Amino acid sequence: MxxxxxxxxxxxxxxxxxxxxxxxxxxxxxxxxxxxxxxxEARPSELAAAALELFVERGFAATRLDDVAASAGVSKGTLYLYFNSKEALFKAVVQEAIVPELIAAEQFMANHRGSAAEVLRELTFFWWRHSGATRLAGVPKLMIAESGNFPELAKYYHDHVMMRGRALLGAVLARGIESGEFRRVDLETAIDLIIAPVMMLHVWRYSVCAHEREIDAEAYLTMHCDMIIRGFATEGNPA
Amino acid sequence: MxxxxxxxxxxxxxxxxxxxxxxxxxxxxxxxxxxxxxxxEARPSELAAAALELFVERGFAATRLDDVAASAGVSKGTLYLYFNSKEALFKAVVQEAIVPELIAAEQFMANHRGSAAEVLRELTFFWWRHSGATRLAGVPKLMIAESGNFPELAKYYHDHVMMRGRALLGAVLARGIESGEFRRVDLETAIDLIIAPVMMLHVWRYSVCAHEREIDAEAYLTMHCDMIIRGFATEGNPA
DNA sequence: TTTGCTACTGACCAATCGGTCAGTAATGTA
DNA sequence: TACATTACTGACCGATTGGTCAGTAGCAAA
Structure with missing residues (x-):
């Protein structure tokens, strides 16, 4: 009825x-x-694209599926034809939007010839261009915000994104240590310390002081790389 | 009726x-x-304490006022006798829980005699002991998570917490630069880069990889301070 | 034109939760 | 004991939203 x-x-x-x-x-x-x-054919990726936009803008919990559907030009019922739940939609978003960028970064890194310091610096700015300066920038903040209440999503993101990113950085560091360019430091901790300010840059631009103070990303990342390279350099090496 | x-x-x-x-x-x-x-007399602070616990655990939006009230041993109606809205409750939480810690840090810093590097290191661990290792640790993550959807809260936190913390760090850095211990770097950017890993340490422990990988806070912060001090040290200065 | 298949719709449902307020009872006062 | 004050209660309201499903309509084969 x-x-x-x-x-x-x-x-x-x-x-x-x-x-x-x-x-x-x-x-x-x-x-x-x-x-x-x-x-x-076209619906799933259209829905995922609309969802990315809204998830990043409003957060996972605060995004209404009605809005996602409308934004993709269909009704909510249609959304449920292609995704069994809101969480399934999120996983599709990660798969469609982020994983390709990770693959690009991995290739960039594999093909780069140069000192570890150079690779580190270029990888950082590559990351910035491909993620930080695009709509993907909101995803880290999204994950931080929602992971507590959606551990399933958190695990998915951790396994499919974080781990791959960390592996990438770990490889660069290991290369630098092997060549004697970097000091012998604990890899995991070093990776944490390199990633943290980059993540934080994204996060800040999407929260807390979003409209209070603009951060000069270029200057920030430049100084960050300087600090890291200088901090990891071996004694004899010119930082 | x-x-x-x-x-x-x-x-x-x-x-x-x-x-x-x-x-x-x-x-x-x-x-x-x-x-x-x-x-x-006792209700407001009991409610604020219960709210801190639940806000940190579940986030601002996901915390039910019924639960806050129950956790403080009263009914929701009573909560509304003391706080006009959920946001008012949040402000009280910040005021009661965080501001005292900030004041303690300011005093710690004012009374400390030593090189800028020493102060920086001790301030970092002071912060960790008083905030990172307590239930307050969840607040930065809370802010990051909710600020997008509650700009009012974000501004309050920014004005009453972030700015004071930044001022504190800025003073240490300025002292170090003046004494010739640190290089002349852009203060705002430097502050960002010092804060970022500390914030991120809190955030990580409360999200993304919360249960995937334990971070050794001691080692992490030690390396962070090393990197900062080494990175900011003037040429002639022993890092 | 008719029929069958299925992509798509949108009104609806059930549960949730911030906020309200008429009423209750603990406490002080005479 | 009678009365006044007020801290406190909890059922209710209205708005919101993830998820459902009976029905609609585009499309192609017969």
Missing amino acids: NPSSFVNSFPSGANAAAADASSVNLRVGGDRRKQRSRRK | NPSSFVNSFPSGANAAAADASSVNLRVGGDRRKQRSRRK
Whole structure:
């Protein structure tokens, strides 16, 4: 007894008023129905793209699936044809938006010939160009914000994104240590310390002081790289 | 027509069923009412303490005021006697829990005699002991998570906490530069780079990899201080 | 044109939660 | 004991939203 036509024909009980109110509009509006097309192939990535935009802007919990669907030009029902739940939608977002960037970074790193310091610096700015300066920048903040209440998402992100990023940095550091360019430091801790300010740059731009103080990303990342390289350099090495 | 007794006497309309269902329990339960005391003075800080715990654990939006009230041993109605809104409660939490720690840090810093490097290192570990290792540690993550959807809170936290913390660090750096111990670097950027890993340490422990990988805070902060001091040291100065 | 398949719709449901307020009871006062 | 004050309660309201599903309509084969 769900469809509006039926309810309108036989209004009954408490919801009669509400049902009437909304469907009168429909009727007055006449047959002005939105043209609807059937494009099974394109829907999932369109929905994922819309979801990325809204998740980043409002957070996972605060994003309404109605809005995601509308933003992708379909109804919420359609969204549920392609994703079984809100969490499934999130995983698709990570898969479609972030993993390709990670692969690009891995290739960039594999092909780069130069000192570890150079690679480190260029990798940082590569990261910035491909992630920090794009709409992907909001994802780290998104993860930090929501991971507590959605441990499933957190684990997914950790396994599919964080670990790969850390491995990348670890390789650069190991290369530098092996060549005698860097001091022998604890790899895991060093990775943490390199990543932290980069993550924080993203986070800050999307929260706390978002509108209070602009951070000069260029200057910030430059100084960060200087500090890291200088801090890890072996004694004899010119920082 | 709100009180249950009245509604029960004259059940009518759509909510009769629901009203009955819930108040039958009350009656069957008999007069087993919780002893209630009147302690106007103690309530606000008890509520704020309960709120801190829950905000940090679940986030601002996800924390129910019913739970905060219950956790403080009162009803939600009582909570609203002392705080006009959820946001007002948050401000009280910051005021009661964080500002005292900031004052302690300011005093610690003012009384400390030593090189800028020493002060920086000790201030970092002071911070860790007083905030990072306590339940306050969750607050930075809380702010990052919620600031997007609650700009009012973000501004409050920024003005009352961030700015004071930054001023503190700025003073240490300025002292170091003046004495020739540190290089002449851009203060704002340097502050950002010192704070970022400390914030990130808190954040990490409360999210993303919270249960995936333990971070050795001691080692992490030690290396961080080493890097900062080494990175800012003037040429002639022994790092 | 008819029929069958299925992509798509949107009203609805059930549960959640910030906030309200009429009523209750603990405490002080006479 | 009678009365006044007020801290406290908890059922209720209204708005919100993830998820459902009976029904609609685009499309192609017969």
